[in-house]
Amino acid sequence: MKNYAQIVDQVKPLIRKVGHFILKERLSFNQERVEIKGRNDLVSYVDKTAEEMLVEGLKIVLPNAGFITEEATIQQRRGEYTWIIDPLDGTTNFVHGIPIFSISIGLLHQEELVGGLIYEINRDEIFWAVLNEGAWLNDQRICIASPSFLKESLISTGFPVQNFDFLDAYLKVISKIVQNSHGIRRGGSAATDLAYVACGRYDAFFEYNLNPWDVAAGILLVKEAGGLVTDFVGKDNALFGRQILAAGKIHQELLDLIRLHWPD
Ligand code: IPD
Ligand code: CA
Ligand code: CA
Helix, strand or coil: CCCHHHHHHHHHHHHHHHHHHHHHHHHCCCHHHCEEEECCEEECHHHHHHHHHHHHHHHHHCCCCEEEECCCCCCCECCCEEEEEEEEECHHHHHHCCCCCEEEEEEEECCEEEEEEEEEHHHCEEEEEECCCEEEECCEECCCCCCCCHHHCEEEECCCCCCCCCHHHHHHHHHHHHHCCCEEECCCCHHHHHHHHHCCCCCEEEEECCCHHHHHHHHHHHHHCCCEEECCCCCCCHHHHCEEEEECCCHHHHHHHHHHHCCC
16 A cells, blocks of 8 residues: 555645646636537646646645546546546636635545545645644645535535536526525535535535536545535445535435425
8 A cells, every 4th residue: 555645745835836836827718718618618838737747746745646637638547546637627617717626636545535625725824634644734734614504514516518408407406595594605626626625615615517526525525624525325435426415414314305396
């Protein structure tokens, strides 16, 4: 078994360096450089270059590891170890100049997440976790918040941007939460949302249609911070299952609410 804490430590200067690149490009960013990847799906040279920089650095950290990356700038392949990367989570925010975007890097050993980092670039905050060792924000140990009921909680989510099949069910769930909680936020970066659950800023996060690179690091962070992460039927299947519910004590209450409205 490798020393996962040491591996995560090696990635910190790299994630910060790439974050500084993204921030520098933001200063001169021009909307004309946006490309449309799919319906409501934006990308630019910043996402792609950031990914190339991350891949180059991570190849040195673990030479034989595979990669699953959003922009597919490298051949997509699973290995004994696999890096799962979103080089810029919150591209729409980035393009519009809203300062909530991050880099997300998860490390999978066979089927198990063993390391994760989320760098919230504008706040210079590195959230990181190591399997069975805990979760941190920069040098501070973090843990999830502890409200026992939805009515005492602040919830985050993301609205679907491409597949609207479950929109009605989703809006029903949101309606209930809006009326029975401290409120609901849509920050625009799933990775940042999960990092905020891990450190107790949010009490829960749920979304559907996300990809592994949006959630890999965040799943480990929330779990290592004491939370529970499942899909919408309560299974430990959020990484590839395209449904995620991450929360502390209110996990069951939210799961019951989602299940009441979500089609089987
Ligand atoms: C998006 C963000 C957003 C979520 C979208 C994702 P991107 O990732 O995480 O919060 O709602 O579904 O695709 O495209 O900015 O990397
Ligand atoms: Ca993303
Ligand atoms: Ca992205």
